[in-house]
Amino acid sequence: MAESSRADNRVLLLKLGVIACVMFAFAWALIPLYRVICEVTGINQLVKADAPAAVASDPAVTAAPVRLRFDATVQAGLPWQVRPLVGQMAAPRGEFVRVDYEITNASNREVTGQAVPRYLPAAAGNYVKKLECFCFRQQVFKPGETRRFPVVFVIDRAMPAEIGEITLAYSVFDVPGQGTP
Amino acid sequence: MAISTTAGHAPHAHGKPTGLWRWLAATNHKDIGSMYLWFSFTMFLSGGVMALCIRAELFQPGLQFFQPELFNQLTTLHGLVMVFGAIMPAFTGLANWLLPLMIGAPDMAFARMNNWSFWLLPPAAALLLISFFVPGGAAAAGWTLYAPLATQMGMGMDLTIFAIHILGVSSIMGSINIIVTILNLRAPGMTMMKMPMFAWASLITAYLIIAVMPVLAGVVTMVLTDRHFGTHFFNAAGGGDPVMYQHIFWFFGHPEVYIMALPAFGIVSHIIPTFSRKPLFGYTSMVYATSSIAVLSFMVWAHHMFTTGMPATAQLFFMYATMLIAVPTGVKVFNWIGTMWQGSMSFETPMLFAVGFVCLFTIGGLSGVTLSVAAVDIQLQDTYYVVAHFHYVLVAGALFSLFAAIYYWFPKMTGKMYSEPLGKFHFWWSMIWFNVTFFPMHFLGLAGMPRRIPDYALQFTDFNRIASIGAFCFGLGQLIFLYNMLRSIRHGQAAPHKPWEGAETLEWQIPTPAPYHSFVEAPHVEAGDNGVIHSMTGGAHH
Structure with missing residues (x-):
């Protein structure tokens, strides 16, 4: 060559x-x-706060109240108990809704967790405007600590009328490498 | 036709090395090509045994032979071994053997790198296979190794990740060799737009490999650091996202599909013209169709992810982009049919496999178009319909084309003829049992049977039994192929110089079997479309 x-x-x-x-x-x-x-x-953008102004507040659009269900699942490795104080409720569109979640660290060590919300049906996700949620940041819990968190949100009036029921389900994850062993 | 086998020795001429060293230190493209082919056949048999374990378990509902953990390991390793161990190395092996002969080069451009590309494969295969015996067993997350499963498993997953790294390095080096050989070492007169289709397909495939294998290496490295070094690429708690894994994986994964399909298109574009005794119909459109399939393959990855909650606009984009791929693929299928049209056809074994390829690949392509419809895919995602679809394109597509290639070039490689009756028997046996195995899977998928499960609801029993019987017969039939090859290498009849009347490409212009050092001097050729040689001068061998 x-x-x-x-x-x-x-x-x-x-x-x-x-x-x-x-x-x-x-x-x-x-x-x-x-x-x-x-x-x-x-x-x-599930774990970011929505601005209240983003909610369409056209009173001309009215529809029946929405049936809401609340749920939470704790992923393996996180010694927490997470439960909503109310299992379900009916809420009008366009008004503030508040639901409380109680979280207990059932272990004798400091634990950090992060919640990720999920909506069923998924299409409802765009219309549930969260203003306050424990999922906006990682939460650090001392051994045995119990705390209540308010979740505040508004259901957008622009949501299609055929969505009559929304399930808000949190998955709560362990954040490894945080907290004391 | 001018064939010159020079008696005089060039200064660097040497004979065939002997013994183990010939293989360990191999730099000859024919030796390395043969090693690639034997390696991939070995991996084909090991992946096949795993497939038969899967089918044995699925013969009836309930757990008979394997616990779900081991069953998942078998499905995962079956996929990995077949994709990375059998099909990809087989095409690289064929490219090694044939490219220098087809374009008039003395060898591959980087002979020593070629040696290394091959010898990286056995350690990688060993890592995959021994992972069954480590605590926790082999990787069991499916061949796609999705996070978060992949970030949680035992050390078998680490072995798999390292194996993928090594396989990636091997295939990238092999691809660089192919590209440099094709671009720089073509004989005078063998211009790009005269090159045979197999060379074109190998060139485009090599570019795809260089573009996407590093992405796979990157994403499995992220899984590795998530597993051991506290990163959160795919961990939702740390701000990562498991769906991100799927996006990056399928950026590799979809071009990978064409990495396994384009060389098959190239092979078939040699065999059908030869046995139709007509030039390839629409050569230029074949080249452009192959290129556009390669370009489009980068824009369709999310059609594997229609159920991950994408916005409707994104689903529509990926759906239409996917359907668009059917256009160049259709061009190819119609060109093959156009080549056969009014041809003086004969049906030797390579042609049987090539025509079988066209029929069954088209079925697989059509089920692919069905799956591309987002609304339908959401129903069929992760069902046996998907399993049926990709086995039609990978077994009846890639594997059948490989069988066709081996039968077609066997005389040139070995100087012997294979047994035609056994070859035909192998074809019909494979053709029948392939369809018995995989056609019922369409029905299973439409009825809702999920893939990757060791147990199933009772109503799926009958079709699963049929599929399992078909799989065992198909698997046994491959031993006929092995027997035919081994027997013919030793005792086969001497092959005539040009065993196929219609074969016109450059590799058929040299003596049979191909001399150990072919084209030590580049020939001057006058070539037509698809590498058809009108005349050749020069080109010495020894």
């Missing part, structure tokens, strides 16, 4: 190697990239 073609091969090898490395970096860049896309488009 001629020397010149050997050199050509090496240059191409280098270029292709750089492409492979850039694509490896791209995989890691996808994490912040997706985060930015979600922020810009407003997808996946």
Whole structure:
């Protein structure tokens, strides 16, 4: 093989190697990239507070009250008991709704947890505007501590009338590496 | 036709090395290609045994042979072994064997890197297989290794992650070799738009591998750091998101589907013209169709994720983009049919497998279009309909094309003819039992049977029995192939110089079997579309 073609091969090898490395970096860049896309488009903003002004308050749109159910699931590894004080209620659209959750740390160590809300049907998620929620930040619990958290939200009047029932279900996760063992 | 087998020795000429060293230190593209092919056949058999374990368990409802944990490990490793151990190395092996012959190059561009690409594979395969025997067993999260399952399992998952790293490095190096060989080492006269379709398909596939295997390596590394170093990429509690894993994985995963399909398209585009004794219909459109499939494959990843709660606009985008892929794929299918149209066809084993490929791949493609409809997919997600769909494109697609390729180039590789009756028997046996195995899975999926479960509701029993019987027969039939190959290598009849009347590409212009050092001097060729050689001068071998 001629020397010149050997050199050509090496240059191409280098270029292709750089492409492979850039694509490896791209995989890691996808994490912040997706985060930015979600922020810009407003997808996946479940654990952020909504501004009260964002709620459409056109009184012309009226519909029957919405049946609300509350639930909470604690994921493995988190020694917490999480329960809503009210299992279900009927709430009018466009008005503040308050429900209390009681959380107990059933272990003798300090534990940090994070709640992530989920809505059923998922389409209701865009219309439940949360103003106050324990899911907005990680919660640190001392051994044996019990606390009550108010969850305050408004159901947007713009919500389609065919959604007559919403389940608000929290999954509560252990935050490893936090708290004392 | 001019064939010159020079008697005089070039300064660097040497004979065939012997013994174990020939294989350990192999730099000859034919030796490395053969090792790739034998390796992938071994992995095909091990993945096949896992598949038969799965089908044995599913023969009747209830738990007979395996606990659910082991069953999940079997489904996971069956997928990983077949995708990364059998199909991908087999295509790389064929590319190694055939590309230099098809484009008139003396060898692959980087012979020593080629050696390393191959020898990384056995350790990676060993990591995958020994993971069954570590505490906690092998990875059991499905071949997609979804978080949060993948961030929770035992050390079998770590072994799998390392195996994927090694396999990734191997396939990236193999791909760089393929690209450099094709772009820089073509013989004079073999221009890009005259190149045979297998070379085009290998080139585009190699680019896909370089673009997406590093992404897979990246995402499994994130799983690794989530598991051991306290990061929260996919941990909701720490601000991460498990759905993010799926987005990154399928950015790799969908092009991966075409990594396993495009070389098959290339192979079939050689075999159908040969046995139809007609040039390939629409060569240029074939090249552009292959390229556009590759480009589109980067824009459809979220059709694997219709049930993750995407906004409706995103679902519509991915649905239409996915349907768009049916257009270039349809171009290819119609071109193959157009090639056969009014051809003087004969049905030797390679042609049987190629025509079988066209029929069954089209069925798999159509069930893919069905699944691309978001509203339908939400119903069918993770059911046996999906299992049926991708086995039609991977077994009847990739695997059948590989069988076709081995039968087609066997005389050139070994200098012997395989047994035609056994080959035909292998085809019909595989064709029948493949359909017996996988066709009922469509019905199971439509009726709602979920995939990746060791037990099922009673009403699914009959179709599962049929599928299990089909799977065992299909599996046994592959031993006929092994027997045919081994027997023919030793005792097969000497192959004529050109065993196929209609074969016109460059690899058929050199002696049979292919000389150990072929094209040590580049030939001058006058080529037509799809690498059809009109005349060749020069090109010495020894």
